[in-house]
Amino acid sequence: MHDFFAEVFSPVGDGERRHELIRLFREGGTDAASYVRSIFVPDDELFLVVFRARSAEDVAHLALAGGLEFDRIVPAAVES
DSSP states (O other), rough: EEEEEEEEEEEETTTTHHHHHHHHHHOOOOOSSSEEEEEEEEEGTEEEEEEESSHHHHHHHHHHTTOOSSSEEEEEEOOO
């Protein structure tokens, strides 16, 4: 499993949708892809999500199940 960073445009007033997506990502996680954490950057209207998955395609599949298509999904190195 690897970490992936996904990003999508999300207007400031779309907070309910972001919370619903997070819930869907948590509940819809599989052995192939699971939600780790997310960050919203209001000044840039950017919703950033970290997933642990086998591939970027698995992340995209999980997102599509929630009705979302990310603008970009890239490998990430998550450090605590």
